[in-house]
Amino acid sequence: MGYVYVMTEAPRLDRQVCFALYSASRAATAVYRPVLEQLGLTYPQYLVMLVLWENEPRGVKELGGELGLDSGTLSPLLKRLEALGFVERRRSGEDERRVAIHLTPAGRDLSGPARAIPQRLADAAGLSLDELEQLRTTLGKLTAALHQSL
Amino acid sequence: MGYVYVMTEAPRLDRQVCFALYSASRAATAVYRPVLEQLGLTYPQYLVMLVLWENEPRGVKELGGELGLDSGTLSPLLKRLEALGFVERRRSGEDERRVAIHLTPAGRDLSGPARAIPQRLADAAGLSLDELEQLRTTLGKLTAALHQSL
DNA sequence: CCCGGTTAAGTTGTGCACAATTGAATTGTG
DNA sequence: CACAATTCAATTGTGCACAACTTAACCGGG
Numbered sequence: 001m002g003y004v005y006v007m008t009e010a011p012r013l014d015r016q017v018c019f020a021l022y023s024a025s026r027a028a029t030a031v032y033r034p035v036l037e038q039l040g041l042t043y044p045q046y047l048v049m050l051v052l053w054e055n056e057p058r059g060v061k062e063l064g065g066e067l068g069l070d071s072g073t074l075s076p077l078l079k080r081l082e083a084l085g086f087v088e089r090r091r092s093g094e095d096e097r098r099v100a101i102h103l104t105p106a107g108r109d110l111s112g113p114a115r116a117i118p119q120r121l122a123d124a125a126g127l128s129l130d131e132l133e134q135l136r137t138t139l140g141k142l143t144a145a146l147h148q149s150l
Numbered sequence: 151m152g153y154v155y156v157m158t159e160a161p162r163l164d165r166q167v168c169f170a171l172y173s174a175s176r177a178a179t180a181v182y183r184p185v186l187e188q189l190g191l192t193y194p195q196y197l198v199m200l201v202l203w204e205n206e207p208r209g210v211k212e213l214g215g216e217l218g219l220d221s222g223t224l225s226p227l228l229k230r231l232e233a234l235g236f237v238e239r240r241r242s243g244e245d246e247r248r249v250a251i252h253l254t255p256a257g258r259d260l261s262g263p264a265r266a267i268p269q270r271l272a273d274a275a276g277l278s279l280d281e282l283e284q285l286r287t288t289l290g291k292l293t294a295a296l297h298q299s300l
Numbered sequence: 301c302c303c304g305g306t307t308a309a310g311t312t313g314t315g316c317a318c319a320a321t322t323g324a325a326t327t328g329t330g
Numbered sequence: 331c332a333c334a335a336t337t338c339a340a341t342t343g344t345g346c347a348c349a350a351c352t353t354a355a356c357c358g359g360g
Contacts, residue, residue, distance in 0.1 A: 011268045013200045013216065017282055018178045018271055020289035022197075023218060025175040026347080027296035028168045033348095044316060047172075050163045060339060066163065068173060071339050073317055080315080097325050097338040118161045121168055126295025131288065132167055138277070138285055139170035145276025146177035176317080183318095194346060210309060221309050223347055230345080247308040247355045 031124050035117055039110055045081055046114070048074070052087065053111045057100040059092075086110060181274050185267055189260055195231055196264070198224070202237065203261045207250040209242075236260060 013019055029043045036046050044067075051066045052058060060074050067074075078101060081087045086107035092098035125132060163169055179193045186196050194217075201216045202208060210224050217224075228251060231237045236257035242248035275282060 011200060011265060012204060013197065015286075016200075016268060017275070017286050017289075018182065018193075018268070019197060019200075020286045020293070021171065021175040021178050022193075024289045024293045024296070025171040026218065027293045028171050030348095031296050031299060032168065042315065043168075043172075047163065047169060050161060050166075050169075054162065061337085068176065069316095070318070072319075072341080075340050077316075095326075095338085099339065115161060118166060118168075121296075124296050124299035125167070125292055126298070127288070127292060135285075135288055135292070136165075136167050136170045138281065139167075139174045142275055142277060142285070143170070143174045143177045146174070146181050146271075146274050148276070149181060149274035180318095192345065211307085219346090220348070222311080222349075225310050227346075245308085245356070249309065 028121060031121055032117065035120055039113060040084055041086075041110075044069075044073075044077060046117075048077065048081065049086065049107065049110060049114070052101065052103050052107070053114075057090075057102045059098050059100060061098075063101065081107075178271060181271055182267065185270055189263060190234055191236075191260075194219075194223075194227060196267075198227065198231065199236065199257065199260060199264070202251065202253050202257070203264075207240075207252045209248050209250060211248075213251065231257075 032043055032046070036043060039046075041049065047067055048063060051063055060071055060078065063078075064070055064074055078087060078089060082089055085104055088102045088104055090100050090102060092100050122129070122132060127135070182193055182196070186193060189196075191199065197217055198213060201213055210221055210228065213228075214220055214224055228237060228239060232239055235254055238252045238254055240250050240252060242250050272279070272282060277285065
């Protein structure tokens with residue numbers, strides 16, 4: 001029968017995985033920012049466009065499912081994307097609660113210039129493609145496990 | 151002399167390291183949120199307290215250096231921490247431009263309950279300590295390289 | 301000593317995140 | 331069919347991030 005280990009030191013910032021994630025995430029979006037600025041998009045707006053380029057139209061709920069965001073975040077964001085002329089929001093005829101998000105021609109055209117963007121991060125990352133691949137996999141496992149635990 | 155590789159597919163959300171970082175970071179703070187709520191702190195406020203528990207008092211600039219945040223973020227955050235009674239902001243005597251952030255007794259006492267928090271993430275992570283350690287190292291390299299590239 | 305340049309902190313404005321609530325449309329069940 | 335429970339999107343309110351700007355204090359060369 002052993003003793004429970006009692007922490008005697010305050011947790012240190014530089015040991016925290018959570019802070020490492022927070023810093024890396026902000027650094028990554030900072031690298032994307034000037035590139036996305038050329039397109040007139042913020043990073044979360046770019047994420048929404050990524051989902052729509054794969055398949056559209058999509059409902060707000062559906063977009064939220066892909067990105068892990070709720071209508072409180074997406075509703076105003078989508079309104080801004082509509083004001084920019086990249087998407088159109090149409091009330092569904094069959095279910096008046098739903099709002100279908102459609103790409104406009106301008107929104108579709110944006111996917112061309114956007115193709116070069118991910119390479120930007122790879123170039124700036126200072127990691128090999130293998131390391132990046134493994135990082136993505138580990139982060140995926142981590143995110144899934146964290147959501148599980150809630 | 152080869153051809154430059156031309157992307158023909160729109161970038162896919164599930165292939166993006168950047169999105170993996172963004173998701174993992176939000177999932178991690180979501181795990182911390184209910185625990186920190188017990189202490190009355192948000193995650194960024196907790197980060198500031200971590201820095202202060204290591205060494206105080208600190209200037210706003212200094213805190214910003216550790217966390218990668220500017221006065222635009224920190225000034226109101228510190229005002230809220232002061233309103234909560236965890237820190238005190240004192241104008242420096244020698245250099246009237248500087249504001250030294252001191253812990254209050256209540257702020258110091260908070261480090262006790264806070265010690266158990268990091269274990270929370272480790273438990274929820276579904277990764278071995280080795281994997282977590284390696285993840286932290288990789289993220290550190292990545293963040294440094296990304297900052298370098300700006 | 302003065303004055304231009306620099307530095308520190310704060311302020312303003314925009315755009316996420318996220319909790320909590322609202323209101324309208326739909327669905328399930330008696 | 332009636333109507334309570336559910337679902338979807340939007341709204342409200344708080345708190346970051348971050349850019350751009352402001353204000354006040356310091357510093358260094360003339």
